[in-house]
Amino acid sequence: MIGRALILLFALASPLGAQENLAQESGAQETGAARSGEQIVADMSRDDVDITTSFDGSDIIIYGAIKREMPIPETDPLDVIVTVEGPPRPVTVRHKERRFGIWVNTGKVGVAAAPNFYVVATSRPLGRILDSAEDSRYRISVPLAMRAFSGASEVEDVVPYTAALVRLREAQDLYRLDDGAVRLAEQTLFRADIRLPANLMEGLYATRIFLLRDGKVLDTFRAPIEVRKVGLERWLYRLALDQPFLYGLMSLALAVFAGWAASAAFRRFQSR
Amino acid sequence: MQIYLPIAEVVVNAFTLVGLGGVVGLMSGLFGVGGGFLITPLLFFIGIPPPIAVATGANQVVASSFSGVLAHVKRKSVDFRMGWVLLAGGLVGSSAGVLAFNMLSRLGQVDLVVQLCYVVFLGLIGAMMLQESLGALRRAKKSGPIKPMRRNQHGWVHRWPMKVKFRASGLYISAIPVLMVGAAVGVLGAIMGVGGGFIMVPAMIYLLGMPTKVVIGTSLFQITFLSAYTTLMHAVSSNTVDVMLAVLLILGGVIGAQIGTTLGAKLRAEQLRILLALLVLAVCGRLALDLFLRPEDLYSLTPGIIG
Numbered sequence: 001m002i003g004r005a006l007i008l009l010f011a012l013a014s015p016l017g018a019q020e021n022l023a024q025e026s027g028a029q030e031t032g033a034a035r036s037g038e039q040i041v042a043d044m045s046r047d048d049v050d051i052t053t054s055f056d057g058s059d060i061i062i063y064g065a066i067k068r069e070m071p072i073p074e075t076d077p078l079d080v081i082v083t084v085e086g087p088p089r090p091v092t093v094r095h096k097e098r099r100f101g102i103w104v105n106t107g108k109v110g111v112a113a114a115p116n117f118y119v120v121a122t123s124r125p126l127g128r129i130l131d132s133a134e135d136s137r138y139r140i141s142v143p144l145a146m147r148a149f150s151g152a153s154e155v156e157d158v159v160p161y162t163a164a165l166v167r168l169r170e171a172q173d174l175y176r177l178d179d180g181a182v183r184l185a186e187q188t189l190f191r192a193d194i195r196l197p198a199n200l201m202e203g204l205y206a207t208r209i210f211l212l213r214d215g216k217v218l219d220t221f222r223a224p225i226e227v228r229k230v231g232l233e234r235w236l237y238r239l240a241l242d243q244p245f246l247y248g249l250m251s252l253a254l255a256v257f258a259g260w261a262a263s264a265a266f267r268r269f270q271s272r
Numbered sequence: 273m274q275i276y277l278p279i280a281e282v283v284v285n286a287f288t289l290v291g292l293g294g295v296v297g298l299m300s301g302l303f304g305v306g307g308g309f310l311i312t313p314l315l316f317f318i319g320i321p322p323p324i325a326v327a328t329g330a331n332q333v334v335a336s337s338f339s340g341v342l343a344h345v346k347r348k349s350v351d352f353r354m355g356w357v358l359l360a361g362g363l364v365g366s367s368a369g370v371l372a373f374n375m376l377s378r379l380g381q382v383d384l385v386v387q388l389c390y391v392v393f394l395g396l397i398g399a400m401m402l403q404e405s406l407g408a409l410r411r412a413k414k415s416g417p418i419k420p421m422r423r424n425q426h427g428w429v430h431r432w433p434m435k436v437k438f439r440a441s442g443l444y445i446s447a448i449p450v451l452m453v454g455a456a457v458g459v460l461g462a463i464m465g466v467g468g469g470f471i472m473v474p475a476m477i478y479l480l481g482m483p484t485k486v487v488i489g490t491s492l493f494q495i496t497f498l499s500a501y502t503t504l505m506h507a508v509s510s511n512t513v514d515v516m517l518a519v520l521l522i523l524g525g526v527i528g529a530q531i532g533t534t535l536g537a538k539l540r541a542e543q544l545r546i547l548l549a550l551l552v553l554a555v556c557g558r559l560a561l562d563l564f565l566r567p568e569d570l571y572s573l574t575p576g577i578i579g
């Protein structure tokens with residue numbers, strides 16, 4: 001136990017000072033009002049992720065400590081939940097049924113905002129440390145990550161559709177609940193290792209840390225992670241959006257050149 | 273080697289893409305089809321979002337068919353005049369097809385229409401070609417030397433006005449049926465999201481009576497321009513062309529197309545037609561299975577809000 005705490009301390013040692021400056025300068029990292037004299041102090045191993053051509057995922061360490069001006073309360077033990085949420089995107093869930101012997105899409109539900117990535121890491125099984133009222137207030141558990149159905153629903157019951165969305169995304173490892181993935185030492189130091197997958201979209205990813213006791217949220221902490229394309233990826237992406245005609249012509253020119261080059265190369269190869 | 277695609281926003285294996293491009297390019301050089309009907313489903317299968325697969329597939333088709341055309345030009349097996357007339361019809365048809373596609377997507381069920389189109393047309397064309405070319409092969413074996421295919425020398429297409437001499441094809445027929453074939457293929461191609469080579473090739477052989485050797489080069493010539501038009505439309509209207517993906521597919525595609533063209537010159541016309549018929553039937557069978565078998569998951573996700 002002490003050994004583990006030491007490792008955590010080591011991880012903490014350098015960036016703690018920097019964290020305070022960052023919070024003052026940018027105001028991007030905010031700490032929710034503590035209700036009980038226990039507060040989160042946290043930082044991340046990195047707050048931006050660059051997508052290069054050879055990008056194959058990224059690991060982020062989110063770590064911190066609990067600041068308190070009183071002895072550790074002797075009630076329920078302390079728990080920590082860490083979530084990382086990708087930018088919301090619209091998605092349509094469709095359902096197939098058999099009609100006239102063939103499988104046809106019959107019903108559909110449009111979800112206006114579902115994050116393309118959502119991971120929940122906890123210090124103990126989620127069901128035991130978070131009560132459902134707090135869950136719906138802070139939208140922590142995976143099914144609550146999506147919101148805002150678009151327009152009037154044409155199906156009677158949307159539940160199977162949203163359940164399917166979660167199930168399909170979980171199968172792709174885009175939505176994940178990692179029970180026990182947050183390591184908590186001496187009710188004071190915590191650390192979560194979050195793996196961001198290779199199929200990452202550009203945008204602001206929101207990190208949230210919740211401090212809990214007895215099923216209630218005591219304190220929250222938020223910080224953004226910026227995921228963006230760099231270098232060639234960035235240049236192509238911008239060109240495709242800003243100068244689509246030029247980009248189209250460039251794609252065609254490449255295709256025609258490659259077609260000509262292969263033909264010329266083969267002719268030389270055959271005439272030898 | 274994993275690579276991140278800037279527009280598709282997914283990670284794929286670069287060698288898989290080069291390999292896929294190579295297989296499709298081989299078909300393209302061998303049969304004169306653009307390969308759109310193969311590349312698009314294959315890209316879906318490896319996880320590329322459908323709109324990007326369709327648009328980028330068109331870009332790849334430009335490269336492999338252009339490479340094929342150059343090889344055919346050298347062998348003088350392209351009927352340019354025929355190609356231009358078909359293209360004129362094709363551009364009109366494909367614009368009409370895009371309108372029809374938008375109308376269908378407003379009604380919903382556009383996927384089903386596309387899928388049914390694929391199964392019906394691939395099935396019909398594949399079966400017809402297989403039957404005809406097997407018959408031709410059997411006749412050729414019996415009588416020794418290969419007899420030229422029976423062409424509708426005095427069929428309905430020959431009685432219409434606006435007669436044009438298509439020297440490379442050895443035809444003197446009206447331009448109207450040629451334009452009609454081009455337009456019909458353009459409409460279907462736009463609805464199904466393909467260049468339409470697999471419809472164009474049999475139409476040229478059986479409806480216009482062109483000799484198989486000229487058909488392939490001419491079809492490729494026409495497809496090069498038609499898919500260039502489609503690529504540009506997709507790039508401008510929906511930003512769905514992923515150039516990184518295209519480059520990898522093209523790399524395999526142009527090499528495949530050259531090998532296919534060389535191989536094609538060594539095969540007999542009947543054999544080529546049998547192979548194309550079998551390929552078309554195989555794709556048709558695969559798509560039909562999707563319609564009739566219970567899907568693994570009854571629910572599916574599509575990015576964006578649909579209609």
